[in-house]
Structure formats: structure tokens, C-alpha cells
Amino acid sequence: MQNNQNVKSHNPLIYLLAFYSGFCIMGIELLGGRILAPFFGSSVHIWGSIITVFMLSLSFGYLIGGKLSTKNASLSRYGLIFILAGVMVLPIALWSSHIMESIFLVIEDSRYGSLVASMALFFIPTVILGMISPYSVRLLVTDKEKSGQIAGKLYFVSTLGSAIGTIVTSFYFVLLFEVNQIIYTFSVILTLLGLSAVMIYKYQQKNSTSMAGAVHE
Amino acid sequence: MSNIIKVILLAFTLFTAFTQAKVIHQERSLYRNILVEDNQNRRCLKFNVKTSANNQSCLYKDDPQRLVFNYTKLLFSSLLLNNDPKRILIIGLGGGTMSNTLHTLYPQAVIQNVEIDPAVIKVARKYFDFFENELITSKVQDGRIFVKRAALKKQKYDWIILDAFNGEYIPEHLLTVEFLQETKALLSENGILSANTFSSSELYKHESATYKAVFGHFLNISNGKNTNRIILTSKQTLPSDDIIENRAKELSSKLKPFGIDIFEVASYITSTKDTQDWPEDTKVLTDQYSPANLLNEK
Numbered sequence: 148m149q150n151n152q153n154v155k156s157h158n159p160l161i162y163l164l165a166f167y168s169g170f171c172i173m174g175i176e177l178l179g180g181r182i183l184a185p186f187f188g189s190s191v192h193i194w195g196s197i198i199t200v201f202m203l204s205l206s207f208g209y210l211i212g213g214k215l216s217t218k219n220a221s222l223s224r225y226g227l228i229f230i231l232a233g234v235m236v237l238p239i240a241l242w243s244s245h246i247m248e249s250i251f252l253v254i255e256d257s258r259y260g261s262l263v264a265s266m267a268l269f270f271i272p273t274v275i276l277g278m279i280s281p282y283s284v285r286l287l288v289t290d291k292e293k294s295g296q297i298a299g300k301l302y303f304v305s306t307l308g309s310a311i312g313t314i315v316t317s318f319y320f321v322l323l324f325e326v327n328q329i330i331y332t333f334s335v336i337l338t339l340l341g342l343s344a345v346m347i348y349k350y351q352q353k354n355s356t357s358m359a360g361a362v363h364e
Numbered sequence: 365m366s367n368i369i370k371v372i373l374l375a376f377t378l379f380t381a382f383t384q385a386k387v388i389h390q391e392r393s394l395y396r397n398i399l400v401e402d403n404q405n406r407r408c409l410k411f412n413v414k415t416s417a418n419n420q421s422c423l424y425k426d427d428p429q430r431l432v433f434n435y436t437k438l439l440f441s442s443l444l445l446n447n448d449p450k451r452i453l454i455i456g457l458g459g460g461t462m463s464n465t466l467h468t469l470y471p472q473a474v475i476q477n478v479e480i481d482p483a484v485i486k487v488a489r490k491y492f493d494f495f496e497n498e499l500i501t502s503k504v505q506d507g508r509i510f511v512k513r514a515a516l517k518k519q520k521y522d523w524i525i526l527d528a529f530n531g532e533y534i535p536e537h538l539l540t541v542e543f544l545q546e547t548k549a550l551l552s553e554n555g556i557l558s559a560n561t562f563s564s565s566e567l568y569k570h571e572s573a574t575y576k577a578v579f580g581h582f583l584n585i586s587n588g589k590n591t592n593r594i595i596l597t598s599k600q601t602l603p604s605d606d607i608i609e610n611r612a613k614e615l616s617s618k619l620k621p622f623g624i625d626i627f628e629v630a631s632y633i634t635s636t637k638d639t640q641d642w643p644e645d646t647k648v649l650t651d652q653y654s655p656a657n658l659l660n661e662k
Contacts, residue, residue: 184537185651188506191394257509325652
């Protein structure tokens with residue numbers, strides 16, 4: 148009973164985090180075009196490369212996230228995925244020029260150059276961000292009957308996050324901030340959200356163990 | 365009476381026959397809709413929609429040498445700074461007018477055209493007599509990539525013409541400090557860069573600040589009739605009015621067959637040294653911050 152109560156109380160947090168992961172995925176994808184342009188141009192195939200890599204990494208992310216959720220799923224581990232994502236988007240801001248330059252020097256054809264560069268920059272962080280959706284479903288579902296409904300609601304929230312992340316980044320962020328500033332902000336917020344999930348988990352663990360202790364006494 | 369009607373009818377049919385633009389070619393390329401339109405003696409290359417604002421390049425069919433557009437004529441102001449370009453780089457082909465004209469003027473010059481859209485090159489060849497030989501070549505590539513690769517090969521150009529903005533959309537990675545630095549590195553000792561741009565209001569300030577950040581003060585050439593302006597920069601210090609006047613005298617007869625009045629062109633030149641019409645603290649455009657299209661709408 149107590150456990151169920153806990154699950155319910157952190158549901159809004161999980162939806163918020165899923166929303167933000169969707170927001171970040173598309174925000175970063177949109178900035179991808181801007182990041183690659185100085186080295187690989189703005190031909191159509193640039194978007195081909197970026198979208199391919201994002202779809203590919205999301206598909207792996209879903210697979211890995213689902214698998215991971217079968218072993219001791221907890222809000223704390225969920226938070227760790229966010230912290231990891233926050234760390235792994237940092238290389239995009241820190242080293243993208245160097246990474247792209249070395250690829251530019253080796254690969255003459257800008258189609259394959261942009262594909263390899265997208266892989267190098269976006270694959271790992273997007274895989275991690277992709278893990279969040281199935282993991283969220285695992286944390287939210289308590290009743291088999293409602294699993295489809297909850298999955299639907301979760302996809303609704305995270306895809307809405309993607310839509311808003313796309314429009315806000317392309318309409319306003321690029322006009323107000325530099326690309327790296329946006330990436331750093333994404334990273335900081337991902338990390339903070341992850342930390343808050345971990346802390347809430349710790350707090351609830353402490354409470355429930357003391358409760359359990361009280362019952363035993 | 366019936367004679368008068370006949371005359372009117374004849375006049376009317378002639379009138380419509382002559383004024384109606386005829387689309388002689390139309391295709392959807394990877395990047396845009398391309399139209400080639402004949403209107404009386406004028407043949408024009410258009411992108412996207414059927415308004416004259418989107419004319420990219422035009423020629424007179426009975427006198428292909430004579431330039432139609434003012435901005436193309438204004439580009440020749442560059443010759444006042446360097447009247448003997450041996451290696452020329454043109455980014456953004458259009459109908460190939462610049463390339464053809466420059467070849468006629470300087471038959472020995474190496475002219476490298478760079479165009480992102482292969483369909484544009486095809487259309488230029490077929491409908492605008494775009495001429496290529498061992499000296500004049502065209503490459504399908506994004507301008508930014510071409511410039512980067514050319515720098516790796518340590519290539520130099522005496523004149524770089526940046527004409528990649530089409531009036532509707534600005535390739536934002538071609539309007540940043542980093543791009544201009546890369547382009548500057550391709551300029552020979554007496555090299556000049558001229559850019560045809562159409563920025564207005566907000567973007568005008570940012571574009572100007574960006575060029576100044578890389579090249580220092582530059583020349584603006586604009587006839588004040590539309591938003592088109594030519595930005596003219598050089599690695600050397602800009603020549604004095606006397607030198608420009610003398611060069612104009614030398615060039616005058618040479619440019620006349622193309623319909624260029626170089627004295628008129630020279631009269632449109634202003635230096636930002638005398639008239640800097642944007643605030644000093646304007647933010648420059650960089651690869652990190654380049655919302656050129658959004659700024660142009662403001």
C-alpha cells in the first residue's frame with residue numbers, strides 16, 4: 148500500500164522528465180544542422196545524415212532502456228540515466244569543432260562525412276535519451292490492464308516535448324542564444340532533473356524504511 | 365469602321381503576344397523550383413515563384429553580352445580595386461552571367477564557379493549559354509565546403525564573388541565571421557571579395573558588423589533603389605578617390621559593351637569609414653550565432 152502511494156506521488160515527476168527528454172532530443176537534433184553546416188554544408192543530405200543517426204540511436208535507446216528496466220528498476224536508476232545524458236551531450240559543445248575537423252580531413256564526400264560526424268556527436272547522447280521512454284513506462288505501470296493507456300500517455304507527453312523543443316529552439320533559442328549556450332543549458336537541466344529524481348528516491352526510501360521500522364516495533 | 369476594329373484587334377493580339385511571358389522550362393530541383401521564362405527579348409531564370417522579385421538572372425536574347433541587372437553591374441566596381449584578376453572564384457552560379465562576362469573581359473583568367481544545385485548548372489548551360497572550357501569550370505558543392513577544401517589545397521584567388529543569396533533565403537553558414545575568415549585566407553595579396561546581399565533592417569546591422577570584424581572598413585555599393593547592396597572588401601587598404609577615378613577612366617570603354625557605366629557605378633560607392641550606419645556594439649554573426657533569416661524578417 149505504502150509502495151503504491153509512493154509510485155503515485157512521483158508520477159508527475161516521471162512525466163515531466165519524459166517531457167524534457169523529448170524536448171532535448173529534438174532541440175539537439177535541430178541544432179545538429181547548424182553544428183554540421185560549417186564543415187559539411189547545408190545540402191539536403193545533411194538532414195539525411197542527422198535524421199538517420201537520431202532515428203537509429205533512438206531505436207537502440209528504446210531497446211536498451213527496455214532491457215535495463217527489467218533489472219531492479221527504480222526512480223534512482225532512472226535519475227542516473229538523466230545525469231548520464233546530461234554529461235554525454237557536453238562533448239557536442241566542447242569538442243564538436245575538433246571532431247568535425249578531423250572527419251572533414253579524412254572523408255572527402257560530405258554525405259559520408261556528415262554521417263560519420265553525426266554518429267560521433269549525437270549517437271551516444273541520443274541512445275541514452277532514448278532509454279528514458281521505456282524506462283518511464285516501467286516505472287509508471289502498476290496495473291497490466293492500464294499499461295497501454297499509460298504507454299500512450301507517456302508517448303503523448305514525450306512527443307509533445309519533442310514538438311515544443313523543436314519549435315522553441317528553431318523560433319526563439321537560436322535568435323537569443325549561441326548554439327553552445329543552448330547545449331550547456333540542456334545538459335544542466337538534464338543533470339538537475341536526474342539529481343532530483345535520485346534525491347526523491349533516497350528521501351522516499353528513508354521514509355519507507357523508518358515507516359517499516361515503526362511497524363516492526 | 366471595320367478597319368479600325370481590325371487594327372485594334374491586331375494591335376491587341378500583338379500586344380498580348382509580346383508581353384506575355386512564356387515559361388520555356390520548369391523543374392523542381394533538390395532545393396527549389398526553377399523556371400526559365402521568355403518575355404519579349406528578355407530571358408530570365410527564376411526560383412520558386414512567378415514574381416519579378418525572384419528573378420535570379422536575365423539576359424537579352426538579341427544582345428546576350430549586355431547585362432540586365434543593376435546589381436550585376438555594381439559588382440564590376442570590384443575592378444576599380446583590382447583591374448587584373450587572374451583567378452576568380454564565383455560562389456552561386458545563377459545563369460552563369462558573371463562567369464560569361466568575365467571570360468569575355470579576361471579570356472586568360474581562371475574562373476571557378478561553385479553552385480550547390482546541379483539543376484541550376486544544367487539550366488545555365490542549356491538556356492543561358494553558360495560557357496565552360498579548361499579555364500572555366502563549375503563544381504557542384506556547398507560554398508562553405510569548397511572554401512574549406514580550397515584552403516587546404518592552399519589555393520588563392522584575386523577576386524571572390526559571393527552571390528549565393530537568392531532574395532528569399534540566406535545560407536546562414538555563409539554569413540559568419542568564421543566563413544569570412546576562411547574566405548579571406550583564400551585571397552591573394554591584392555585579392556578582393558565582393559558580396560551581393562539583400563539584407564534589410566536588423567540583418568543589415570549584423571551583416572555589416574560581421575564584415576567589419578573580419579575585413580575592417582569596407583565599401584558599400586548601392587543605388588538606393590532596392591535592398592540590394594554590394595559589399596566590397598580587400599586585404600589591402602582601400603584606394604583613394606583619385607585612384608578610383610583613374611581606374612574608372614581606364615575601364616570605361618572596356619565595360620561599355622556590357623551596358624556598364626563604370627562612372628555611374630563608382631558614384632554609388634560609399635565607404636563605411638565615412639558613413640558607418642550601424643551601432644558599434646552590434647553583435648557579429650558566428651557559427652554559434654547565425655539566425656540570419658530570422659533577423660532579416662525583423
